[in-house]
Amino acid sequence: MNIKPLGDRVVIQKLEAETTTKSGILLTGTAKEQPQEAKVVAIGPGAMVEGKRVPMDVEVGNKVLYSKYAGTDVKVDGEEYIILKQDDILAIVE
Amino acid sequence: MNIKPLGDRVVIQKLEAETTTKSGILLTGTAKEQPQEAKVVAIGPGAMVEGKRVPMDVEVGNKVLYSKYAGTDVKVDGEEYIILKQDDILAIVE
Amino acid sequence: MNIKPLGDRVVIQKLEAETTTKSGILLTGTAKEQPQEAKVVAIGPGAMVEGKRVPMDVEVGNKVLYSKYAGTDVKVDGEEYIILKQDDILAIVE
Amino acid sequence: MNIKPLGDRVVIQKLEAETTTKSGILLTGTAKEQPQEAKVVAIGPGAMVEGKRVPMDVEVGNKVLYSKYAGTDVKVDGEEYIILKQDDILAIVE
Amino acid sequence: MNIKPLGDRVVIQKLEAETTTKSGILLTGTAKEQPQEAKVVAIGPGAMVEGKRVPMDVEVGNKVLYSKYAGTDVKVDGEEYIILKQDDILAIVE
Amino acid sequence: MNIKPLGDRVVIQKLEAETTTKSGILLTGTAKEQPQEAKVVAIGPGAMVEGKRVPMDVEVGNKVLYSKYAGTDVKVDGEEYIILKQDDILAIVE
Amino acid sequence: MNIKPLGDRVVIQKLEAETTTKSGILLTGTAKEQPQEAKVVAIGPGAMVEGKRVPMDVEVGNKVLYSKYAGTDVKVDGEEYIILKQDDILAIVE
Known part of the structure; x- marks a missing residue:
């Protein structure tokens, strides 16, 4: 299925939070932090400002906060x- | 009857939520998710910005979120x- | 009496809700839905934007939601x- | 005394609500509806928009809602x- | 001391409410109405709109509501x- | 240390409230009024409006309300x- | 990892609050003031205003309040x- 967001909207999909810490401990339940990272899967054509489209700053595939x-x-x-x-996208993470 | 929305308004009609899941189980009551999909049945002429109509991004017949x-x-x-x-329309679904 | 609304204001008068359903049952009290249809009885000259009147989209006699x-x-x-x-007028109904 | 309102302000004076109904019954207390009619007694020079005065739509002597x-x-x-x-003036009543 | 308000600000000083009514009765305490009249004692240079000062509508010495x-x-x-x-100044009283 | 405020921000430092009244009575605790006077110690370069800096109205050293x-x-x-x-600076006091 | 903030966003990292006072007393718990100082670690390309980027006022490495x-x-x-x-950055501290 194809989702085409309107205006300056972006469709993102949450990235699975890593369930093991750097030291290798497996996290469960509330100890697992709420992920704020996501992957951009679709972008709109850009907002309309005074008759012109403002180009988007993110691209499909970007990993974002x-x-x-x-x-x-x-x-x-x-x-x-x-x-x-x-x-509402704060930053691109590379 | 004919509804002609004003400005950049859109008339939509909710799509019936599928009442069977992919695995074929029949859903009832609250287990059935609140559908957010709808079909566009009428669109306005577009918002008036500084004396000019801004063309609409959706068309009659579009399936939208x-x-x-x-x-x-x-x-x-x-x-x-x-x-x-x-x-208030987030995206067109194709 | 003559009411002349200012700016982009509109004077409307509620249409009597039909008190019989399609199947001919007479409705009373709360079973009767709150009507949102009205008839336009007077319109203002239009809003003033940067020194120019924006023409109105509705006309006297229109049936509106x-x-x-x-x-x-x-x-x-x-x-x-x-x-x-x-x-605050959503659409013209014809 | 002379009151000169500033900008697009208007000075109005409530009209006495008629205390008899059309059928001649004298109304008292809360049965008497809150009047929303008033007479314009002074008007400002008009709002200042981008260095120009916007002329007023009401005149001294107008009866208004x-x-x-x-x-x-x-x-x-x-x-x-x-x-x-x-x-905040809705309409001129003639 | 000299107070120079910034922008379109105005310094006013409340006028003493008359403590006798027209009929000569001396008012005390809460019976005395809250005065809304004041005298302008200083005015700012005017608001800055798109690089230009908007001249003030009130002058030092004006009696205002x-x-x-x-x-x-x-x-x-x-x-x-x-x-x-x-x-926030409603009108000049003369 | 050097504080450089951004935009149209101003750094001020409260002036010590005089702790003796005109009649020479020493004030303590809550009887001492909350001072609203301060001295400007640093100013920003001015707000950015449509690509241009708006010059500041206050200067370092000004006593302000x-x-x-x-x-x-x-x-x-x-x-x-x-x-x-x-x-948020109301006036310069000289 | 590389964080690229969007628009006029800035990525900062709190500076460790000094845990000893000037007189050398070690502070613990709530006695330690909430630090408001931070170091800029990444800046966005600047806000987009009418089709043009507004250059940023802070730089990577700045110590800010x-x-x-x-x-x-x-x-x-x-x-x-x-x-x-x-x-939301108040000032640069040097």
């Missing part, structure tokens, strides 16, 4: 996505 | 519709 | 009207 | 007035 | 003043 | 300062 | 960072 409570959770074909405005 | 609490529920001729601003 | 809690109820010569901004 | 909770009540020389922004 | 809860009370050299934005 | 709850208290090298936006 | 509750805490590779808008 995002504001924890931003956006809307959607489930399409059994997969969970978050659709948020590009402005 | 929308913000769950956005818009106003209306009932016309026994059919339920939601009228919302285009900005 | 409006946001349930928008506007101000006024009573002039015993008749009840609602004065609201055109932006 | 206004938003019930808008504006500030003032008492000058024993007379009660309401000073509000022109935007 | 102001929004009761607007502004900040300050005490300089034992004298009480209110510093508010010109927009 | 400021909004009591505005700004952020910071402690640098044991000294207490308040960093606020110039717009 | 920031609004205590601003921004989002993120943890990348076990290191804690704060990502905030440049406007």
Whole structure:
């Protein structure tokens, strides 16, 4: 299925939090930190400002940090996505 | 009956949530997820910005994802519709 | 009496909700749905944006759907009207 | 005394609510509806937008409908007035 | 001491409420109405809009009506003043 | 240490409230009024509006009145300062 | 790992609060003041205003004072960072 976000929206998918710490301890339940990293899976055409499209700053495939409570959770074909405005993406992580 | 939304408003109609899961189990009551998918049935002429119409990004017939609490529920001729601003439409699903 | 709304305001009058359902059952009390349909009885000259009047999108006589809690109820010569901004009108119904 | 409102402000004075109904019954206390009609007694020079005065839409002597909770009540020389922004005037009644 | 307000701010000083009514009765305590009249004692150079000063509408010496809860009370050299934005001044009284 | 505020921010330092009244009575505790006077110790380069710096209205050394709850208290090298936006400075006192 | 903040965002890292006072007393627990100083570790390309990038006022390596509750805490590779808008940085400390 193909999701085409509108305006300056971005569709991201959470990255699985690593379940082992650097020292190799397996984390469970609440000890596992809430991941804020996600992968960009689709981007909109950009916001419309005074008749012109503002080009997007992120690209499909980027790994990003995002504001924890931003956006809307959607489930399409059994997969969970978050659709948020590009402005709720804090940074690209490389 | 013919509904002509004003400005950048869009009239959508919820799509029936599938009542069987992929594995074929019939869902009932609260186990059935709240659908966020809808079909566009009418669009406005576009917002007026500094004397010019901004063309709409969605078209009649598009299947869209929308913000769950956005818009106003209306009932016309026994059919339920939601009228919302285009900005409350998150993405087009193809 | 003549009401001339200012700016982009519109004077509407609620349409009587049909008190019989399609199947002919007479509805009473709370079973009767809150009507959101109204008829436009007067329109303002349009909002003033940067020194120019923005022409109105609705006309006197239009049947419209409006946001349930928008506007101000006024009573002039015993008749009840609602004065609201055109932006609180969702759609024209034909 | 002379009150000169600033900007797009308007000074209005409530009109006495008619204390008899059309059928001639004298109303008392809470049965008497809260009047929303007033007479314009002074107008400001108009709002200043980008260095230019926007001409006012109401004139001294106009009978107007206004938003019930808008504006500030003032008492000058024993007379009660309401000073509000022109935007809180809903319509001119003729 | 000299107070020079910034931008479109105005320094006013409350006028003593008359303590006798028109009929000559001396008022005390809460029966005395909260005065909303004040005298302008200093004005700022005007707001800065797109690189230009917007000239002020009030002058030092004007008697004005102001929004009761607007502004900040300050005490300089034992004298009480209110510093508010010109927009919180409702009207000039002459 | 050198503090360089950003944009239209200003660093001020509260002036010690005089602890004796005009009549020479020494004040203690809550009887001592909350001072709202401060001295400007550093100013930013000015706000950026449409690509241009707006020059500041206050200068280092000015004695100013400021909004009591505005700004952020910071402690640098044991000294207490308040960093606020110039717009929260009400007036210059000379 | 490389963090590239978007727009006018800045990535900072809190500076360890000195745990000894000037007089050499070791502070513990709540007696230790909440540090508001941080070091800039990455900056965005600048905000986009009407199609142009506004250059940033801070640089990587700057020691800054920031609004205590601003921004989002993120943890990348076990290191804690704060990502905030440049406007939440109060001043550069030298």
